[in-house]
Amino acid sequence: MVTFAYIDRRDCSKIRWKEVLDLTDPVLAGFTPWPADLAQRYRDQNCWTSETFGDVLTARAAAAPDRIAVLDDANSWTYAELDHRSSSLATGFARLGIVPGDRVLVQLPNRAEFVEVIFALFKLGALPVFCLPAHRKAELVPIAGAAAAEAMITCGTHQRFDYAALAAQVRDEVESLRHLLLVDCESLPQGARHLDEYRDTPAELAGPSAGDVAFLQLSGGSTGIPKLIARTHDDYLYSVRRSAEVCELDQDTVYLATLPVAHNFPMSSPGILGAIWAGGAVAMTPDPTPATAFPLIEWFGVTITGLVPPLARLWTERAEAGDTADLSSLRVLQVGGARCQDELARRIGPALGVTLQQVFGMAEGLVCYTRLDDPIDVVVSTQGRPMSEHDQLAVVDDNGVEVAPGGTGNLITQGPYTIRGYYNNPDADARSFTAQGWYRTGDIVSVRPDGNLVVAGRAGDWVNRGGEKVSAEELEAHLLEHPAVRDAVIVGTPDPVLGQRICAFVQPVDPAQRPTLISVRSFVRSRGVAAWKMPDTVVVVDEFPETGVGKTSRKDLRQALADGAHGK
């Protein structure tokens, strides 16, 4: 038995760790729990089952020790191995002085070690803080500071970027950050240790309770530094279980983590945790391009994966161009994270020989899916419906009044796996949660009579042109039908007279044939679109800037305009 109380950083020596958490741990202070009546309801309804992620892994390992749990280009671990490796690391972390409740930044690419590390932290009761490989010092320092992180786990060089050096810089600026652990690193920065030094003989650990916070996720926030999102074992495991059910995962599932695995979508919708919940296998691709991912799909026999729309477009085009990889094992392709335009959605199934599933979700909780047996109209034209009958949704106007059924408005939600507040961030809470604790998603949606949602955009993505509101998504859909346009993004640009003008960023199909403002406007007009929705400017770009998970970054395009990108 390891007793964490001996590590008395908080002057709490000899106090058992549960008491440490109750008395002093800032995780609890920064975490907004569900109201007691709702929490009781979610337990009564068997949403929250009192299991932890560590319990799930150990149970799967006991049931099917020899089944493959994790695969990457260098490793293949069975459930028994994954269970042992994570217990061993959990014990090593405890020896290092990491105690339950401590926050540990995890910045790893898609590789097997990600899975053993997060399960080790889950078993110990320390909280991974899920950073993306694309994050740099400007994001990591404030994240580590807000989390008061004790440790950081990362790798050496990946895709020609030196993560160890980055982590050392972050450590040097964040006072709480005492330990730097590296996976696979040839030259360790000063004071850093190799992860392999912490593979101890597993000892019995007290472990967390299901109601405890399991990790800190980062908001997908389109502006500023990501906000921290605390999720409990109870609530997150419920979302994982329901996702695995909705996505029909089983022991034969091979889920390929194509998007950065620390993101909520590949993590839990149903993602790697869903695959493990179902007793299937998790496979990893180090990068999401068809050149890397297609051969791995064939090699690992991948059955399901998830992509953001720009990648789905790339994969579809590659398949349409006659890529010869054998993708016949792939049954389901999920697309989510940003609106998948109908034009693309229609092409995905035929091109890749898959069932398309649209996924509309958020790190704060709510996840909607189209179902695998939905009619094609639902799959192509909607973003699905909530995964749980216990999700509560409302569509409200800017005054918080519910709109008429079928009307378009702001989506707010509460439920058994949607947070009640950000971690330690009352200012953000005041903006993002109603007085009753419902989460304001920031998304503009309508709900069809069949219950499926159609996402019209984010509140900030509408261009207000002299009082006329233009939906970026709507105009983008028109531009995508233009024969010379491969992809398009509409943003508002400040205008002294109108308030905002409409700027269309377009990526051409053929770089030699650049669409002009005149051709774009006459094309949109020919589709019967109102004159006030015509783009004022067209900027032709070779590629779009991306967020850390690969969504097209409107924020960066707005910045490019502010910095003087000129159109025609």
Ligand code: OOB
């Ligand atoms: C996922 O999570 P985040 O936290 O990175 O971003 C959430 C936001 C949503 O509020 C919405 O604005 C947008 O991303 N979004 C979509 C969408 N899926 C997400 N907008 C339109 N259509 C969709 N299908 O992105 C995320 C988390 C779990 C599962 C899937 C995505």
